[in-house]
Amino acid sequence: xxxxxxxxxxxxxxxxxxxxxxxxxxxxxxxxxxxxxxxxxxxxxxxxxxxxxxxxxxxxxxxxxxxxxxxxxxxxxxxxxxxxxxxxxxxxxxxxxxxxxxxxxxxxxxxxxxxxxxxxxxxxxxxxxxxxxxxxxxxxxxxxxxxxxxxxxxxxxxxxxxxxxxxxxxxxxxxxxxxxxxxxxxxxxxxxxxxxxxxxxxxxxxxxxxxxxxxxxxxxxxxxxxxxxxxxxxxxxxxxxxxxxxxxxxxxxxxxxxxxxxxxxxxxxxxxxxxxxxxxxxxxxxxxxxxxxxxxxxxxxxxxxxxxxxxxxxxxxxxxxxxxxxxxxxxxxxxxxxxxxxxxxxxxxxxxxxxxxxxxxxxxxxxxxxxxxxxx
Amino acid sequence: xxxxxxxxxxxxxxxxxxxxxxxxxxxxxxxxxxxxxxxxxxxxxxxxxxxxxxxxxxxxxxxxxxxxxxxxxxxxxxxxxx
Amino acid sequence: xxxxxxxxxxxxxxxxxxxxxxxxxxxxxxxxxxxxxxxxxxxxxxxxxxxxxxxxxxxxxxxxxxxxxxxxxxxxxxxxxxxxxxxxxxxxxxxxxxxxxxxxxxxxxxxxxxxxxxxxxxxxxxxxxxxxxxxxxxxxxxxxxxxxxxxxxxxxxxxxxxxxxxxxxxxxxxxxxxxxxxxxxxxxxxxxxxxxxxxxxxxxxxxxxxxxxxxxxxxxxxxxxxxxxxxxxxxxxxxxxxxxxxxxxxxxxxxxxxxxxxxxxxxxxxxxxxxxxxxxxxxxxxxxxxxxxxxxxxxxxxxxxxxxxxxxxxxxxxxxxxxxxxxxxxxxxxxxxxxxxxxxxxxxxxx
Ligand code: SF4
Numbered sequence: 067x068x069x070x071x072x073x074x075x076x077x078x079x080x081x082x083x084x085x086x087x088x089x090x091x092x093x094x095x096x097x098x099x100x101x102x103x104x105x106x107x108x109x110x111x112x113x114x115x116x117x118x119x120x121x122x123x124x125x126x127x128x129x130x131x132x133x134x135x136x137x138x139x140x141x142x143x144x145x146x147x148x149x150x151x152x153x154x155x156x157x158x159x160x161x162x163x164x165x166x167x168x169x170x171x172x173x174x175x176x177x178x179x180x181x182x183x184x185x186x187x188x189x190x191x192x193x194x195x196x197x198x199x200x201x202x203x204x205x206x207x208x209x210x211x212x213x214x215x216x217x218x219x220x221x222x223x224x225x226x227x228x229x230x231x232x233x234x235x236x237x238x239x240x241x242x243x244x245x246x247x248x249x250x251x252x253x254x255x256x257x258x259x260x261x262x263x264x265x266x267x268x269x270x271x272x273x274x275x276x277x278x279x280x281x282x283x284x285x286x287x288x289x290x291x292x293x294x295x296x297x298x299x300x301x302x303x304x305x306x307x308x309x310x311x312x313x314x315x316x317x318x319x320x321x322x323x324x325x326x327x328x329x330x331x332x333x334x335x336x337x338x339x340x341x342x343x344x345x346x347x348x349x350x351x352x353x354x355x356x357x358x359x360x361x362x363x364x365x366x367x368x369x370x371x372x373x374x375x376x377x378x379x380x381x382x383x384x385x386x387x388x389x390x391x392x393x394x395x396x397x398x399x400x401x402x403x404x405x406x407x408x409x410x411x412x413x414x415x416x417x418x419x420x421x422x423x424x425x426x427x428x429x430x431x432x433x434x435x436x437x438x439x440x441x442x
Numbered sequence: 443x444x445x446x447x448x449x450x451x452x453x454x455x456x457x458x459x460x461x462x463x464x465x466x467x468x469x470x471x472x473x474x475x476x477x478x479x480x481x482x483x484x485x486x487x488x489x490x491x492x493x494x495x496x497x498x499x500x501x502x503x504x505x506x507x508x509x510x511x512x513x514x515x516x517x518x519x520x521x522x523x524x
Numbered sequence: 525x526x527x528x529x530x531x532x533x534x535x536x537x538x539x540x541x542x543x544x545x546x547x548x549x550x551x552x553x554x555x556x557x558x559x560x561x562x563x564x565x566x567x568x569x570x571x572x573x574x575x576x577x578x579x580x581x582x583x584x585x586x587x588x589x590x591x592x593x594x595x596x597x598x599x600x601x602x603x604x605x606x607x608x609x610x611x612x613x614x615x616x617x618x619x620x621x622x623x624x625x626x627x628x629x630x631x632x633x634x635x636x637x638x639x640x641x642x643x644x645x646x647x648x649x650x651x652x653x654x655x656x657x658x659x660x661x662x663x664x665x666x667x668x669x670x671x672x673x674x675x676x677x678x679x680x681x682x683x684x685x686x687x688x689x690x691x692x693x694x695x696x697x698x699x700x701x702x703x704x705x706x707x708x709x710x711x712x713x714x715x716x717x718x719x720x721x722x723x724x725x726x727x728x729x730x731x732x733x734x735x736x737x738x739x740x741x742x743x744x745x746x747x748x749x750x751x752x753x754x755x756x757x758x759x760x761x762x763x764x765x766x767x768x769x770x771x772x773x774x775x776x777x778x779x780x781x782x783x784x785x786x787x788x789x790x791x792x793x794x795x796x797x798x799x800x801x802x803x804x805x806x807x808x809x810x811x812x813x814x815x816x817x818x819x820x821x822x823x824x825x826x827x828x829x830x831x832x833x834x835x836x837x838x839x840x841x842x843x844x845x846x847x848x849x850x851x852x853x854x855x856x857x858x859x860x861x862x863x864x865x866x867x868x869x870x871x872x873x874x875x
Contacts, residue, residue: 067467067794069448069486069503078510079857085513102444109802111859155491156871180871182726182799183492185459185474205491208444212493215459215476222458260444263488263496286446288857289510315503316488316496325477325495407866427864447797467794469721469730489798 069315073287074110082292083115089299093119095251096298097244097391099237100258101128101420102286108424110288120299123251123391124421126240127258129205130157131389131413131420132340133233135377138163141231143373144200144362145176151194153187154202156180160416164378167416184216191220191228200362203230208260210234210351211325214332217353217360229362232352235338237261238269239349244390245277252391254298256284256291259313264329266321270309278307285313332357341379341413342386383412388421395422402426446490448498449473451483464489545640550670563646564666567653572629572664580629580664584688590625592616593684600722601648601678605714605733608681609651611809614738615760616685617659621740622756622812624695624747625687627659632666632683637676648679659738661685693747697774699754704843705821706779707814709742709834710735711787712764716806717795726799732791735833737810742831746814751824755815758808762866765804765851767813769865772849780852781841781863804853804863805870815843 098104104124107113113122126132142163145152152168159168159178172178177197181187184201191199203213213230220228237258244250257270262283270281280301284294294312301308311317331354338350353361363370379385382400387393395401395414405411407423414420449464449471460475464487473487478494481487487494548555565573572580596612613630620627632652636645656663718734720726739758746753755775757767764786772779788796788803796803810833816824821839828837844852851863 067448067790067797068450069498070467070797072507074856075510076857077514078507081510081514100444108861110855110857111861112857114859115857159871180726185492186726206444208446208490208495211477211495212491215474215493219459258444260446260488260490260495263446289506293506293510315499315506318496322477322496324479328477427862445798445800447794449794449798463729465730465794466791466798468789468791469717469728469732469795469798471728471798 070287073285073289075289078289079115079292082289082296086115086120086292086296086299087117089296089303090117090119091303093121094253094299094302095121095123095391096254096256096295097123097125097252098256098284098291099125099127099241100256100261101131102260103256103258103284103291104128104421104424106286106288106291108427112288112291115292116295120295122295123394124388124424125244125255125391126340126343126389127206127237128414128420129209129233129235130161130416131385132235132343133158133161133204133413134339134341135164135379136339136374137231137233137377138167139377140363140370140374141202142166142168142171143370144231144366145171145178146174147366149197151177151179151190151197151199152202153179153181153190153199155204158202158204160410161413162380162410162416184213185219188216188220188225188228191225192223195227198227198229198365200229200231203232203234206235206237206258206261207265207329208258208263210333211264211329214328217332217357218328220360221357229360229365230353231362232333234333234351235340236335236349236351238273239346240340241273243343243346243349245273245279247390247392249392254280254302255282256294256298257281259283259285259290259317262313262317262321264322264325267309267311267317267319274307274309280307281309283309283311283313283317285316340389342383342389344386380411385412385414385422388414395425398422444490446488446495448486448488451475451481451485451487454483462494464494543642545636545638545642545645545670547638547670547672550636550668556668559668563649567649568656568663570662570664572662573666582629582664584628587688587690590620590623590687590689591684592619592623593682594619595680595682597677597680598719599677600719601644603722603734604718604731606736606809607648607651608679609648610655611736612681612683613652613655613659613661614736614809616683617661618739618758618810618812620685620687621743622695622758623687623689624693624743624753624756625689626744627661627685627687627740629664630656630661630683630685632663632681634666634668635676635680635682636668636670637678638670638673640678645679655738659740690747695753695756697755697771700771700775700777700815700843701754702777702843702846703818704754704815705818705839706768706781706841706843707816707821707824707828708759708764708786708838708840709739709812709814709828710810710836711789711792712759712808712811713788713792713796713803713806715809716763717792719807720799721795728795728798730791732789732795735808735810737833739810739812739833742828742834743812745831746824746827749823749827751816751820751827753814753816753824756812758812760809761807763803763805763807764813765802765863766865768851768863769849771815772851776846776849777843778845778848778850778852779841780844780854782854783856785838785840787836787838801870805866818842
């Protein structure tokens with residue numbers, strides 16, 4: 067595939083890895099914010115290409131992982147209502163709510179469907195006028211414009227049986243929260259290239275100014291990530307703190323104005339709870355008043371709101387620490403023992419981008435793998 | 443998060459959603475270009491959940507690849523000074 | 525119930541379009557006899573079935589018997605490159621082939637949902653008959669049940685099969701040992717993607733066809749070629765990753781496979797990228813892995829490449845150890861990662 071395959075070249079990867087090795091003089095801890103990058107790092111074994119002094123910690127950038135239990139409970143409640151078709155991206159189905167997940171709601175008779183795009187959900191609504199189609203609007207700034215555009219289109223077409231359960235979250239406030247957390251050890255960030263494709267780099271200039279921390283906007287292919295890390299450690303070693311753009315083929319400084327416009331037209335920022343982390347000011351989105359008719363919680367009334375209040379997270383799960391880079395998944399006492407993909411205690415063990423699942427799948431026996439590698 | 447993949451625009455339909463047929467290594471999908479209205483047939487766009495979110499800058503991509511190649515060939519000299 | 529445009533009385537009418545399966549088609553009465561006489565017997569025609577006995581009685585050549593069963597519930601029923609009917613024959617034929625057996629006889633059980641189109645049933649049955657002819661197996665006994673509307677998904681098919689394992693042939697995970705080369709018979713993931721491409725809400729175009737195909741021919745050739753085949757496994761649900769994990773667990777061995785040697789067609793790769801799927805875990809219906817001694821890997825590869833269904837065959841790795849069951853993938857970048865079993869189906873990963 068053009069513009070994918072070239073960015074997985076092993077020769078270039080080795081060259082980048084060498085360059086990183088030569089650059090790093092002191093130990094550094096850096097965070098890749100985005101779960102997609104976490105996924106690529108473990109899938110391609112990139113961490114084996116970094117020198118020992120460089121620690122990568124995985125960030126909160128998995129929207130599935132940070133969706134609070136209360137919202138999952140609401141989703142399950144809505145999906146179980148008669149006459150409802152509940153649409154979701156595939157990754158959400160296995161995330162545990164207080165007592166069960168969306169798969170269990172489906173097994174119990176709920177009409178839960180996996181969609182690829184919000185537009186697929188809208189099409190379903192048009193095809194089933196006698197049903198209420200609710201779409202779980204999960205994702206960061208990258209995904210929110212797609213849901214916004216679907217809502218605008220629904221209004222244009224006069225579709226009355228389409229609504230959203232909004233769980234959107236915003237990245238910069240989360241980075242701010244990590245930097246402000248006591249015990250923070252993150253010294254630099256790989257920012258999520260697709261979030262910045264939409265939002266541009268401005269918000270990150272602000273973070274750099276306030277916290278004097280280098281941020282490199284980075285893509286998702288192995289060479290992107292390696293180059294992002296290289297740029298980051300160069301800044302760290304040189305004592306610089308700037309916003310740099312590694313992912314120039316997609317990210318413009320000002321972002322995507324059309325996407326920002328529709329996002330702003332339909333949604334507004336609100337305080338939001340992040341699973342395992344807690345509430346972060348202005349870190350979520352909700353539908354603006356003018357679009358409130360598309361809000362599933364408004365449409366289905368007080369019951370649903372109440373369901374959201376009662377969410378309980380598993381007491382043993384350390385996902386909050388994992389999502390802030392304060393704990394590596396294998397160091398969670400439950401990891402691989404009481405918490406496995408079959409019986410997850412927390413969301414990061416289920417979501418395919420979740421740090422715990424990624425570790426469980428690809429690197430469970432890290433030590434033995436290291437041996438294999440050094441034996442080459 | 444935010445799985446987004448580059449694909450090539452094969453065909454664009456006029457209409458409120460600017461629906462385009464986009465090819466990803468041979469499979470095609472309908473993708474809305476409303477967020478990237480400047481995209482034309484033949485362009486590469488980066489697609490996320492059924493929407494193009496940017497037009498891929500092919501020159502910038504080539505610059506990155508050239509830089510990787512140079513790094514591979516030059517090795518030491520370019521990196522010697524931290 | 526029959527649809528409104530169907531004739532009110534259906535005396536000795538041939539199966540015309542617009543007719544549907546009724547509960548009585550499974551009731552053991554005249555309608556069922558008619559279904560058997562009009563649909564199944566002509567399609568599957570063979571002397572053993574024609575006896576209409578409660579079971580089939582036959583003798584077999586010398587050797588050991590292989591016996592297997594599988595049920596088919598695929599949706600959509602017709603997909604690019606195949607349908608549930610041919611799949612139900614090839615799947616069982618392939619399972620027998622993986623035991624080193626020559627497939628001989630199949631049974632077939634249909635579970636039909638009331639209201640299912642008889643025309644579709646006819647098409648599926650014809651496809652099964654065609655698949656049986658191609659693979660030279662006989663469908664010698666069968667059963668049909670009809671369930672109430674809403675209690676099935678149109679049609680479910682179960683097939684079981686019997687085959688004979690020639691003397692001297694011994695294939696199974698117990699024979700897998702350190703040093704064995706691992707061959708895969710062709711490119712991965714086409715079946716899973718072809719089926720996904722038809723799904724409401726996930727669909728895509730571009731003509732990926734299922735790899736659904738019978739494998740007994742190439743396997744027989746491989747066994748006759750003098751290669752001492754240690755183990756065979758077809759790659760169905762869960763794909764290559766699951767098959768290798770199963771064998772590694774049964775044989776208690778560690779395997780190392782090379783990502784760059786694993787064939788995947790470009791459109792399948794593209795489809796996997798957009799949906800966030802890993803082709804190693806995507807289903808196939810006409811692919812298998814073979815474990816052979818290192819000295820015979822080249823011969824085995826040459827045999828596989830002679831057959832159309834396996835012309836893309838490739839040596840993908842080696843059994844590297846004999847202690848802990850573990851699959852290590854050498855990635856495109858030369859790093860290692862573990863290929864584990866998934867806990868359930870692979871879900872499209874989007875956000
Ligand atoms: S391993 Fe399980 S319990 Fe521990 S942090 Fe991860 S999801 Fe939570």
